[in-house]
Amino acid sequence: MARDRMDDVSDGTADDAALRRVAAALREPSAADRALEARAAAIEANVMRAIARPADETLGRTEVARPLPTHRPWLLRPRTVSVRPLTALATAAAVLLAVGVGASVLRDRAPVAQTTIAAAEGAPSAVAPAADTVRIVQFVLLAPGAREVALVGDFNHWQGGSTPLHRASAAGLWTVELPLPAGRYTYTFVVDGSHFTPDPAAPRALADDFGTPSSVITVGGGHT
């Protein structure tokens, strides 16, 4: 019988039929499938146990930035906080969003302004901050037509409700400030609860496994 199958393969007109028989064979349960099925309960239990743990302890493979400290420990540290001169807000990203109608996007690469407060032990701002410095990062999106804008990313487990932006101007500028430890974060804006919008002023994240258009920010190093 196997030889008949391969004779079919040698006939060019039957190629598809032969390959479809291969595919049909692959759809049949295999020994590996049965082994996996026998482990169904264990797999479910492992998954449910893993999701009950904090993200950075899970399986050692899920790449999630350390959770934001929600209890203000950085504010209570016995450090002198020195404030760098504010970086003036350059021309805000001129991104016009006509939500629900179809987007007309004008990409303007003006930088997102970032206001940073370096926590250092009495050191002047010219001295490199301590390795565990937390910086205040301001996220900005111009979305005049939006009713609500939220920020989701590695720093808040992509939970939309946890970091809403507030409307800072009548022109539709939305902003939020987050204290973030040094690191690299992927994030995006969620407009009106469902429209994912990457930051037009930040590099795009590559190879996003979830199909979500998102951006990347690196906090820390010599400058942000």
Next chain:
Amino acid sequence: MTAPEPADASVVARVLAGDQEAYAVLVRRYRPRLGRYATRMLGSAEDAEEALQDTFVRAYRSLARCAEPERVGAWMFTILVNRCRTSGARATRRARTFVTLGRDDAASAAVQEASARGPAADEQLAWREEIDRALATLDTAQREAFLLKYVEELSYEEMAESTGVGISALKMRVKRACDRLRELLQEAYSG
């Protein structure tokens, strides 16, 4: 009369609202299909189990990023495809050329079961082993494309959505995979 299964969107909403236990519904619902792809892509039940668990945990952690909760299964499948691609690349670097059909006891049980069913079942098992071996020799991208097209029966548009690869490139990968499989399986039966 049993209650109807809750729709995906409803389960996703419950999980996002904090009902962690509800996530088990999605795990049970999609484990068979995701597991089938993982075993064929990775070649062993152990690797498939690891990829499956990682995928479900990753999907849970990022569930808010699922733009279409009613299609959460397809979204999870995308995560798995990418996870298997990484595993497949590592396996290639380990120069794994022989497919393990699962744990030794499972493989032995399959052989015994086929023998008990008679010569036709033996031949069926041998045919399947040859296919698995041939599949394992394809490079990761070609194996992925063949499985998505011929086994999962996705359209090229759906494949592009799952892999992030353009349709033309996917078609070329499928063609090369088919040509290679044909060649390998012909060799197996002409020797």
